[in-house]
Amino acid sequence: MTETTVSELVNESSNTAERSLGISDFDTLAALESESIHIFREVAGEFERPVILFSGGKDSTVLLHLALKAFWPAPLPFALLHVDTGHNLPEVLAFRDKVVDKYGLRLHVAKVEDYLADGRLTERPDGIRNPLQTVPLLDAITEHRFDAVFGGGRRDEERSRAKERIFSLRNAFGQWDPKRQRPELWNLYNGKHAPGEHVRVFPLSNWTELDIWRYIAREDVDLASIYYSHQRPVYQRDGMWMTPGVWGGPGQGEVLETRSVRYRTVGDGSSTGAILSDAADNEAILAEVAASRLTERGATRGDDRVSEAAMEDRKREGYF
Amino acid sequence: MSDLLRLATAGSVDDGKSTLVGRLLYDTKSVLADQIDAVTRASVDKGLATPDLSLLVDGLRAEREQGITIDVAYRYFATPKRSFVLADTPGHVQYTRNTVSGASTAQLVILLVDARKGVIEQTRRHAAVLALLGVPKLVLAVNKIDLVDDPATVFAAISAEFNRLTSTLGWSDEDVLEIPVSALHGDNIASRSQNTPYYNGPSLIEHLESVPVDADSSGTHGLGLRFPVQYVIRPRTAEYPDYRGYAGQIAAGSVSPGDEIVVLPSGIRSTVERVDTPDGELAVAQVGRSVTLILTDDVDISRGDIIASPADAPEPIDSFDATVCWLGDKPLRPGARLLLKHGARTTQAIVGALVERFDEQNLTAAPNPESLELNDIGRISVRVAEPIAADDYRVNRYTGSFLLIDPAGGNTLAAGLVGDVLTAVEVGA
Numbered sequence: 001m002t003e004t005t006v007s008e009l010v011n012e013s014s015n016t017a018e019r020s021l022g023i024s025d026f027d028t029l030a031a032l033e034s035e036s037i038h039i040f041r042e043v044a045g046e047f048e049r050p051v052i053l054f055s056g057g058k059d060s061t062v063l064l065h066l067a068l069k070a071f072w073p074a075p076l077p078f079a080l081l082h083v084d085t086g087h088n089l090p091e092v093l094a095f096r097d098k099v100v101d102k103y104g105l106r107l108h109v110a111k112v113e114d115y116l117a118d119g120r121l122t123e124r125p126d127g128i129r130n131p132l133q134t135v136p137l138l139d140a141i142t143e144h145r146f147d148a149v150f151g152g153g154r155r156d157e158e159r160s161r162a163k164e165r166i167f168s169l170r171n172a173f174g175q176w177d178p179k180r181q182r183p184e185l186w187n188l189y190n191g192k193h194a195p196g197e198h199v200r201v202f203p204l205s206n207w208t209e210l211d212i213w214r215y216i217a218r219e220d221v222d223l224a225s226i227y228y229s230h231q232r233p234v235y236q237r238d239g240m241w242m243t244p245g246v247w248g249g250p251g252q253g254e255v256l257e258t259r260s261v262r263y264r265t266v267g268d269g270s271s272t273g274a275i276l277s278d279a280a281d282n283e284a285i286l287a288e289v290a291a292s293r294l295t296e297r298g299a300t301r302g303d304d305r306v307s308e309a310a311m312e313d314r315k316r317e318g319y320f
Numbered sequence: 321m322s323d324l325l326r327l328a329t330a331g332s333v334d335d336g337k338s339t340l341v342g343r344l345l346y347d348t349k350s351v352l353a354d355q356i357d358a359v360t361r362a363s364v365d366k367g368l369a370t371p372d373l374s375l376l377v378d379g380l381r382a383e384r385e386q387g388i389t390i391d392v393a394y395r396y397f398a399t400p401k402r403s404f405v406l407a408d409t410p411g412h413v414q415y416t417r418n419t420v421s422g423a424s425t426a427q428l429v430i431l432l433v434d435a436r437k438g439v440i441e442q443t444r445r446h447a448a449v450l451a452l453l454g455v456p457k458l459v460l461a462v463n464k465i466d467l468v469d470d471p472a473t474v475f476a477a478i479s480a481e482f483n484r485l486t487s488t489l490g491w492s493d494e495d496v497l498e499i500p501v502s503a504l505h506g507d508n509i510a511s512r513s514q515n516t517p518y519y520n521g522p523s524l525i526e527h528l529e530s531v532p533v534d535a536d537s538s539g540t541h542g543l544g545l546r547f548p549v550q551y552v553i554r555p556r557t558a559e560y561p562d563y564r565g566y567a568g569q570i571a572a573g574s575v576s577p578g579d580e581i582v583v584l585p586s587g588i589r590s591t592v593e594r595v596d597t598p599d600g601e602l603a604v605a606q607v608g609r610s611v612t613l614i615l616t617d618d619v620d621i622s623r624g625d626i627i628a629s630p631a632d633a634p635e636p637i638d639s640f641d642a643t644v645c646w647l648g649d650k651p652l653r654p655g656a657r658l659l660l661k662h663g664a665r666t667t668q669a670i671v672g673a674l675v676e677r678f679d680e681q682n683l684t685a686a687p688n689p690e691s692l693e694l695n696d697i698g699r700i701s702v703r704v705a706e707p708i709a710a711d712d713y714r715v716n717r718y719t720g721s722f723l724l725i726d727p728a729g730g731n732t733l734a735a736g737l738v739g740d741v742l743t744a745v746e747v748g749a
Contacts, residue, residue: 037610045550072553073553074553162394186721
């Protein structure tokens with residue numbers, strides 16, 4: 001994407017006369033949108049109790065936007081599920097609740113803190129709560145008998161995600177086995193599963209980070225405020241800019257200072273960092289993402305740095 | 321038309337497929353600094369002198385352990401002209417089912433050969449599978465061309481042999497291109513190389529950017545409307561008390577308000593009143609687009625039905641012959657009771673006779689096999705409980721394809737292609 005200017009990215013196919021004809025605007029974003037909508041409708045047609053995992057992040061917000069479009073003008077036939085680590089940024093929780101109110105959605109919340117309080121889970125020495133989400137997630141799936149669980153995962157995020165099917169079968173333990181994946185042919189998705197098993201569904205599989213931002217700009221999708229540049233007291237750790245919170249910090253030798261930052265991904269506050277940025281609107285963010293020399297996860301996700309196969313290992317345990 | 325090209329790779333083990341894909345990502349600047357750093361670190365750990373670009377794509381533990389690709393991986397890259405979704409498929413014979421998965425939606429496949437080995441058995445097998453699946457465009461990347469003594473002669477000989485093979489399999493000359501490349505050094509990948517003066521064609525990326533992707537490349541060959549109904553949208557809200565829309569993705573042709581339609585398999589006729597989307601009504605919607613159709617009559621239509629143009633609507637069938645690629649670990653035998661998914665309809669199916677089994681190596685067919693084993697391609701007869709409105713696969717990949725599913729475990733057992741597809745591929749026999 002080096003030679004394409006940002007205005008080209010944004011303005012491509014914005015001619016409204018052509019748009020109403022529905023012909024020449026059938027570009028990459030329209031093709032991706034149609035594919036995602038097709039996936040949502042397949043799941044609605046084949047499963048009993050689907051649910052959308054919603055974290056308040058940009059991918060799950062786009063996911064929800066597409067789901068609403070897939071069933072328009074009918075109400076969304078799915079509930080939302082949020083796994084709350086207790087380490088979420090307050091702006092993200094406020095955004096989550098605003099979205100739920102605005103569209104009259106049903107929201108289930110599974111709380112890591114409940115598990116810590118009664119001893120079913122133990123805090124890790126590094127204080128990172130992302131890996132602790134797996135158990136409350138799987139329990140919520142079992143408790144509500146969800147048989148299809150939508151996630152905003154994209155195959156461009158990480159090498160093991162690149163191997164994931166759009167319909168990804170999980171066994172009764174929620175585990176992913178990369179060697180036993182079903183072939184996925186044409187656009188014929190197979191949702192058959194045994195009782196107790198469920199299917200994770202990834203309608204954004206074929207989207208890239210840049211596609212997501214182009215789509216947010218084109219559709220004017222409302223996002224959590226932390227994606228846009230703002231002043232925030234932060235401290236530096238492992239090359240990332242961390243926000244102090246209930247999860248602690250700054251530690252010894254770490255200095256709190258107010259900087260102009262934004263988040264590229266929304267995750268656990270204890271492991272997700274902000275980047276220094278003055279990008280305050282979609283166009284500026286598109287320019288920044290297009291020019292970035294780092295992937296979003298490489299830049300700001302501590303949990304992916306644990307080992308070469310950190311994501312694969314967590315997915316095998318039942319994580320997204 | 322979409323500026324998105326879906327492509328796949330195919331080729332045998334160790335011909336440099338992962339390196340080629342790594343090179344495509346690298347040369348289109350689709351790899352970022354932290355990914356390069358990770359690959360450099362891992363290459364140093366393995367004692368390599370230069371970064372191993374194949375590590376950009378082989379991501380699973382087992383793959384890094386064995387140094388091979390074991391499953392389809394999807395890669396994304398873009399140039400100013402086009403976006404690409406690439407299904408990177410493994411070359412091992414035992415993973416032919418993954419090649420089938422990766423190629424089923426591809427508009428173009430890059431087939432790799434090692435210039436030192438030329439067209440080998442695996443190349444012929446893959447080309448036969450790709451022909452069967454109706455992949456519209458092919459590129460033969462003659463890799464490691466820098467490692468042969470007389471590259472001009474070698475390239476000409478491999479190209480000629482490949483052309484004979486592909487014309488036997490039914491591709492026309494303009495749909496096939498051979499390019500001499502070195503994935504390791506980047507020759508003829510992003511730009512034309514000085515090292516191949518005997519080659520006047522485009523670089524791989526130039527070709528991928530400019531190869532035409534029209535409706536025919538999606539395999540719909542001028543068919544009228546095919547609209548599998550996925551879901552009936554009935555809001556029953558105060559604002560939309562009487563709304564009844566049929567939601568789906570157009571599998572062939574286009575649709576406009578005023579079009580006459582027929583519902584299959586019932587044969588009920590009606591007229592399109594509106595083509596609805598959340599962004600407003602459309603004057604015309606084309607193949608690939610997800611829309612909602614509102615009809616002028618209140619007719620009985622449910623998930624699994626197909627809305628088609630009356631002019632060329634397929635006859636619903638409950639008994640037919642089909643070509644299948646068997647993907648199950650246990651063999652297929654006559655009399656098997658399975659599920660068949662076609663469009664948005666899943667129905668019970670009974671397999672009748674096994675008509676023939678295709679030998680990809682000799683491109684011949686043996687009649688009346690006792691069974692079809694994993695990765696076998698053959699022709700079978702099938703009977704279904706509810707009729708399906710299928711087109712011949714060669715006319716439309718989406719209404720001509722189906723899955724066979726294990727009713728017990730739910731696994732996908734076969735990729736099915738309606739019609740006499742296999743016989744068409746057997747021209748070389």
